[in-house]
Amino acid sequence: xxxxxxxxxxxxxxxxxxxxxxxxxxxxxxxxxxxxxxxxxxxxxxxxxxxxxxxxxxxxxxxxxxxxxxxxxxxxxxxxxxxxxxxxxxxxxxxxxxxxxxxxxxxxxxxxxx
Amino acid sequence: xxxxxxxxxxxxxxxxxxxxxxxxxxxxxxxxxxxxxxxxxxxxxxxxxxxxxxxxxxxxxxxxxxxxxxxxxxxxxxxxxxxxxxxxxxxxxxxxxxxxxxxxxxxxxxxxxx
Numbered sequence: 001x002x003x004x005x006x007x008x009x010x011x012x013x014x015x016x017x018x019x020x021x022x023x024x025x026x027x028x029x030x031x032x033x034x035x036x037x038x039x040x041x042x043x044x045x046x047x048x049x050x051x052x053x054x055x056x057x058x059x060x061x062x063x064x065x066x067x068x069x070x071x072x073x074x075x076x077x078x079x080x081x082x083x084x085x086x087x088x089x090x091x092x093x094x095x096x097x098x099x100x101x102x103x104x105x106x107x108x109x110x111x112x113x114x
Numbered sequence: 115x116x117x118x119x120x121x122x123x124x125x126x127x128x129x130x131x132x133x134x135x136x137x138x139x140x141x142x143x144x145x146x147x148x149x150x151x152x153x154x155x156x157x158x159x160x161x162x163x164x165x166x167x168x169x170x171x172x173x174x175x176x177x178x179x180x181x182x183x184x185x186x187x188x189x190x191x192x193x194x195x196x197x198x199x200x201x202x203x204x205x206x207x208x209x210x211x212x213x214x215x216x217x218x219x220x221x222x223x224x225x226x227x228x
Contacts (some may be wrong), residue, residue: 045215101149
């Protein structure tokens with residue numbers, strides 16, 4: 001089992017360019033999340049999904065869009081990248097019931113916007 | 115709303131000694147979980163230990179133990195017999211609450227000195 005994977009691992013964008021980050025999981029978890037991590041700020045929630053076809057805003061949703069067309073995939077889109085979106089992005093998943101709420105993390109995507 | 119506070123931005127500990135990383139939390143929920151994650155310099159998020167709010171005994175996992183004091187709303191991580199490989203960022207988290215995921219603190223950077 002691969003667990004939680006993220007594509008790509010690294011990316012450099014120019015201001016105004018767009019891109020999509022892919023999170024894929026093979027654990028059959030219902031819940032999926034996108035976080036960004038900036039120095040001294042910890043992990044901040046961007047968007048999350050409680051199931052296929054559903055999405056919700058987190059703490060810092062502006063400038064991002066998400067989609068959950070398939071249960072195993074959660075896409076994070078940047079329509080017009082800005083230098084303030086330079087960050088490390090983490091995807092995480094958790095099961096709906098029967099667990100402690102522990103989140104399983106992907107390896108992260110390091111994004112630089114110039 | 116749930117909130118996690120980690121007041122130690124950085125800590126140093128001598129190899130083979132024990133160290134305590136502080137975590138306080140705030141919540142109005144009766145049922146919740148407390149988690150600690152480790153993030154080494156390689157960047158991945160590694161789950162260490164979990165404590166449920168109704169668990170009467172403190173959680174332990176190998177060299178990690180969670181000192182849970184419910185009345186004080188604290189969930190400190192104790193690492194015994196520190197090793198050089200313990201040098202990393204450590205994040206305290208709590209949740210989940212309904213559909214919303216874990217809330218993370220800003221982290222403590224631990225440096226183990228030989």
